[in-house]
Amino acid sequence: MQNKILLETGTGEVEILEFVINNKHYAINVIKVKEVVDIDNLTKLPNCPPSIAGLILCRDEIITLIDLKYIIENKKEYKEKFKTIICEFNKLRVAFNIDSIVGVHRIAWDKITKPDEISANSLVIGNIVLDKKIILLLDFEKIVTDINPSTGISEDKVVQVNYKDRSHIKIVLADDSDLIRRLLKDTLTKAGFKNLKLFNNGKLALDYLYERVDEKKDKFMEDVDLLITDIEMPQMDGHTLTRKIKEHPILKRLPVIIFSSLITESLRHKGQAVGANAQLSKPEVGDLVDCIDKYIVS
Structure with a gap:
């Protein structure tokens, strides 16, 4: 056991x-x-x-x-x-x-x-x-x-993203780090995203998604297009959050990107097991924007 x-x-x-x-x-x-x-x-x-x-x-x-x-x-x-x-x-x-x-x-x-x-x-x-x-x-x-700031998300990496109008895309982001949330908000804003909802743990993000489903049922994606989540978070971790979304009869359509420092080749199977659509390591800020574009139809 x-x-x-x-x-x-x-x-x-x-x-x-x-x-x-x-x-x-x-x-x-x-x-x-x-x-x-x-x-x-x-x-x-x-x-x-x-x-x-x-x-x-x-x-x-x-x-x-x-x-x-x-x-x-x-x-x-x-x-x-x-x-x-x-x-x-x-x-x-x-x-x-x-x-x-x-x-x-x-x-x-x-x-x-x-x-x-x-x-x-x-x-x-x-x-x-x-x-x-x-x-x-x-x-x-x-x-x-x-x-060594180059090993993680830094201000220098925030500016290295390509801008286009992505204001129509609605993103939910869950990360317990105040610094990471701020830097990701700056990054996504510089890339043209305007509609962002930020939460400091997975439970709050899931509660919000449940509210959207309760209100709009199958049309919940009028309010959210994609979820970005960290793994390590108090209250509810990103793997549990992803599993609950992918096991939900309605929410399972929502694309989920796990964005965490814990993404390595030896641990990638954990995100795959819970149904994550993509997994990126936190230094890859520019790749995050490209990944969002891949899952969102303009």
């Missing part, structure tokens, strides 16, 4: 890897983790930012090690041997140093809450209460993008 759940997609659950840095508990989505290894071959780089510890060699592959302890605690600490999380997202393979691993937990997305406005931290995308402690789900993509 355990293995069966692990293989399913769009169940509304996520597996997190809980780890510890300086006696504080953090988490990462297991889908981003390739392996956890002990490293003793760090090569320091000259004149590099303090957030980059150097290079490591893992299975004959050279990987950049980001000093997660420095990013979180603003302290430099080097050991001859340390535990490392090897990750893959945004078409990158990158490593992060940690102190120890607690374990893997399967939880529902709707049990992950976004930080409130008082405690909001740009590196934390969700709070998880487990075993009477708070675990902070970190935004690893932002950590990497802050170091």
